[in-house]
Amino acid sequence: MSNLLSVRRVIVQTIDREGKPSGPPSFGIMATDCYGQAYTDTFESLKKLNAAIDQSASILAVVDANGEVFQNADHILIGKENYCGKYWQDE
Numbered sequence: 001m002s003n004l005l006s007v008r009r010v011i012v013q014t015i016d017r018e019g020k021p022s023g024p025p026s027f028g029i030m031a032t033d034c035y036g037q038a039y040t041d042t043f044e045s046l047k048k049l050n051a052a053i054d055q056s057a058s059i060l061a062v063v064d065a066n067g068e069v070f071q072n073a074d075h076i077l078i079g080k081e082n083y084c085g086k087y088w089q090d091e
Contacts, residue, residue: 005070007031007060007083009049012041029053029063036069053080 013025027049028041040063043049049062056062058075059082067073077085 003034005031005033005060005073005078005083005085007063007078009046009059009082010041011046029059031060031063031070033070038063038069056080059083 008030010028010030011025012028014022016022024044026041027043027046028039029049031038043052052062053059056065058073058078059080060070060073060078061075064070064073
C-alpha cells in the first residue's frame with residue numbers, strides 16, 4: 001500500500017470579522033500524509049523560509065527535522081520545492 005505525501009509552503013494571514021488583514025502574515029510549511037501531519041508558520045518572510053529550506057536536507061526537514069512524524073521520508077526524493085507524491089511503500 002502506498003502513501004501520498006504533500007509538503008507545501010504556506011502563508012498565514014489573520015483576518016478580522018470583516019475579512020480584513022490583522023497584523024503581518026507569517027510563512028511556513030504544511031506537511032501531511034495518510035498517517036500524520038506537521039505544520040509551522042514561524043517565519044516572518046518568504047525569504048527567511050526559503051533560506052531555512054536551503055539549509056535543510058529538504059522542505060520536509062524544516063517542519064519534521066527529527067523525523068518524528070515522517071520516519072521513512074526520502075529527503076533526496078522530496079527535495080526543496082513543494083512536493084506531492086509517493087515517498088515510501090508501507091510493508
